[in-house]
Amino acid sequence: MEPLTAIALIGLALSAAGTGVGMVAQNKAQRAQDQARAAELYRQSQYSRKAGAVVDQQIDEASADTAKPTIDEAAASRAANYNRITSQVQQPTRAITKTVSSPFAAATAQQSALAAQWNKILGGAQSRIGGQQDWGLARNIAQQRAAGEIGLIGRNARGSASVSAAEQQDASRAGDGMAAAGQLLGLAGQGVSLYGASQAGGASQDYDPSATAAWGQEDWSIPQQSLPKMGYGWE
């Protein structure tokens, strides 16, 4: 192989290598960006799953199946409190100055029985209403906590997403070093090719000093030509 051919081939090879390295660098940057994007998407999906779990729990706890036993329990607690507080209070029985007659005692007992029955009915209803209020409060607190939890998750997700932009930018520079090397290789290849081409151009023409006119003896005169006649032949 002739030296000039070898130089040309080396130049071409270097240029090709430079282009190849540049492409690899570009692919590397693209892969890094893809990975960064995938990592962020995964993080966001985790945030979303976490928030979804909080919502699901709230829905479960707010269902009728869950509400009923909770309300029943709260109502039972209130009813127990009614009984406890009533039993604690010794209802004073004021001394009656008169001798208590048997009809009066019977009437009083009857009224007391009626009152007890009345209180049992009202107490049951009142405890149910109270139980529902207690359940409502428990739900409000749980929902407030859930809203706070979801808000925090959302803010964390936004924080993560804001970082992702910088990570993408970093990833876009992942192939910079390799790209620079590729550019250097390409430049070297171009240089070698140009050198080879210049050498090859000089070798293809045999220089013959005798075939050229001596300096200062060139014929710079304008070739004489007969001008065509134009117009109406007025001369």
Place this chain on the structure above:
Amino acid sequence: MGCGGSNDAGAEQRQLEAERQTRIEQGRAAIDQKFEGFNDEFFDARAKDYEQFAVPQLASQYDNTEKNLVYSLARAGLGGSSVEANKRGALGKENAQQLRNVSDAAQSQSNDLRRDVEGQRSNLYSQLEASADPGAATNLALRAAQAYQKPTSFAPIGNFFKNFTETYLANNEAKMYSPGAAAPMFAWGGQSQRLVNG
């Protein structure tokens, strides 16, 4: 390597964000820890406190009301009658109703306190998220928790048997001005009254 900037800016920001989130988690844990004492026992104690505040007053008012009822009926010559039995039954019902109301009010006191504490906890969470400073959040939580531990006063209690007395006073007044009505059955706080026809 690289021109025009560091390749680690994203990693640094990621690290800072992770640290911020960790600080918030730590702060929330600290707030929760300071609020651990606010459990069911704590709120039940509030209800008990209210009961202890209100029930003796209720018992005292019942005592006075019953006394006035008996005296009023005696003045009307209705002591030991079925009217007295009836009125005693009504007063007993009212007393039981007021006891239930006291019990509910005690529960409301407990619930209000629970709501306040929860609101305070939520505020502290918000402040923590804004500052991402667990130390400051812990101090605020400690102060808030101490404030809730202090004893508080209850609003004064009115007349539990106001409705009962007003109902029977109105009843008596109506009878006083009705032809052929019997003597007032239930008028306390004043002298005996008797409607004289003619």
